[in-house]
Amino acid sequence: MYLTILKKDITRKKTMNIILLIFVTLAATFIASSANNLYTVSNALDHFFAKADMPDYWFAVSNTPDIEAFEAFAKENNYRYHISRLIQIEPKNILIDGEKFEYYNTVTLSSLDSGIKIFDKDNEELTDIEDGGIYVPYVILQSQENNFREGGKISIKQDGVEKEFTIKGYTKDALFGSAMVGMTRFLISENDAALFDHEQAAVCSSVEVYTKDAGYPDKFHSLGTNSLMAVDRSMMEMMYFMDMLMAAILLVVSVCLILISMVILRFIIHFTITEEYREIGVMKAIGIKNSGIRGLYIMKYLMIAVIGTTAGLLLSIPFGKLMLREVSEKIILAGEDHILLNVGAALFAGAVVVLFSYYCTRKIRRFSPIDAIHSGETGERFRKKGFLRLGRSSLPPVPFILDSRRTHNEVGTSTPRVSYI
Numbered sequence: 001m002y003l004t005i006l007k008k009d010i011t012r013k014k015t016m017n018i019i020l021l022i023f024v025t026l027a028a029t030f031i032a033s034s035a036n037n038l039y040t041v042s043n044a045l046d047h048f049f050a051k052a053d054m055p056d057y058w059f060a061v062s063n064t065p066d067i068e069a070f071e072a073f074a075k076e077n078n079y080r081y082h083i084s085r086l087i088q089i090e091p092k093n094i095l096i097d098g099e100k101f102e103y104y105n106t107v108t109l110s111s112l113d114s115g116i117k118i119f120d121k122d123n124e125e126l127t128d129i130e131d132g133g134i135y136v137p138y139v140i141l142q143s144q145e146n147n148f149r150e151g152g153k154i155s156i157k158q159d160g161v162e163k164e165f166t167i168k169g170y171t172k173d174a175l176f177g178s179a180m181v182g183m184t185r186f187l188i189s190e191n192d193a194a195l196f197d198h199e200q201a202a203v204c205s206s207v208e209v210y211t212k213d214a215g216y217p218d219k220f221h222s223l224g225t226n227s228l229m230a231v232d233r234s235m236m237e238m239m240y241f242m243d244m245l246m247a248a249i250l251l252v253v254s255v256c257l258i259l260i261s262m263v264i265l266r267f268i269i270h271f272t273i274t275e276e277y278r279e280i281g282v283m284k285a286i287g288i289k290n291s292g293i294r295g296l297y298i299m300k301y302l303m304i305a306v307i308g309t310t311a312g313l314l315l316s317i318p319f320g321k322l323m324l325r326e327v328s329e330k331i332i333l334a335g336e337d338h339i340l341l342n343v344g345a346a347l348f349a350g351a352v353v354v355l356f357s358y359y360c361t362r363k364i365r366r367f368s369p370i371d372a373i374h375s376g377e378t379g380e381r382f383r384k385k386g387f388l389r390l391g392r393s394s395l396p397p398v399p400f401i402l403d404s405r406r407t408h409n410e411v412g413t414s415t416p417r418v419s420y421i
Helices: 002-012 014-052 064-076 190-196 216-222 233-238 241-275 277-285 290-328 339-366 369-373 398-410
Strands: 057-061 080-089 094-096 106-110 133-137 153-158 161-171 183-187 203-210 227-232
Touching: 014 233, 014 241, 014 290, 014 339, 057 064, 057 216, 064 080, 064 203, 080 183, 080 190, 106 190, 161 190, 227 233, 241 277, 241 290, 241 339, 277 290, 290 339
Parallel strands: 106 183, 133 161
Antiparallel strands: 057 203, 057 227, 080 106, 080 203, 094 153, 133 183, 153 161
């Protein structure tokens, strides 16, 4: 009987079961991949910052007196710092393969004279750039507005100095690698940087400060430095917020898919139980307990949950890597696979489905075998059963009995009821 009911249910509700399976699979895929990605990205930033020797504080200024005042201040407090020169270039003075450069943030040229370590696309530290070569950030290389590509030509002309560069690749720059910084750094050789670094050049100084002094922010603000931008390490991490946001959005989407699966599951279970009142009544009448009957229905949804979560777990691995590919182009990932996190998240999605199906089958406990055999009806009627009323007439009982039989025959009831008083 168990297998017959289960087989009949799967065959008869094939479309709904397939839809439920698809939603469970998608939910498991999204929740497993997004949970893994969110954990990976949040930990990758710490790994990347440590590998790049990210400063605790960073600011940029454009005038010499402020730099001199800061140097005296840093020496007085024994702060470790590094100052590099950034040559500001107007985007309108840059051509990409002869085409206008479509960009609206600040563009700077700099050599490798930087306090932090900068890496290429293969995660190798850049230590030397040949003359005529240029490296651009990944956020610039993948922009749709401009035709950036390795081997492409970038022509820069400003203040009477003009030079054409060949794109050697892109950089993984912890300090300027995010689009939210608002400042883009192109890396060139020291000789090429010296061509543009002249008296008329618009130069700003990038200052990287390394200190664990909790009072540094107050001391720095007391200097009254007219900085173009000043951030601490936590703000630098927030610049990569969009990369973590995508993983968080996928996590929210997966939760929504689980909720949709639960709605579909509730509809299927209630529809199935209502349609199979008689079978349930027979099972109850022969002594099968409520737990056994509920287990019959939960078995099917357990099977769907197992198939869906297994498929979702397998799909989450390539899907997660696909979602991380964009992030791995900007930062250096730790290189560790957290497959157990995928497994745990997928099992969570499957467990939610099974537990909710058990909750939905609680309706089975509320009706008796007779109710179920009668398709959920007790036989009680809430309408007039005949045209005549015994309590309001002085006629003998015979006409009322005949009227009662006529009424029951019309509605198809085999057992007449004569209790009209």
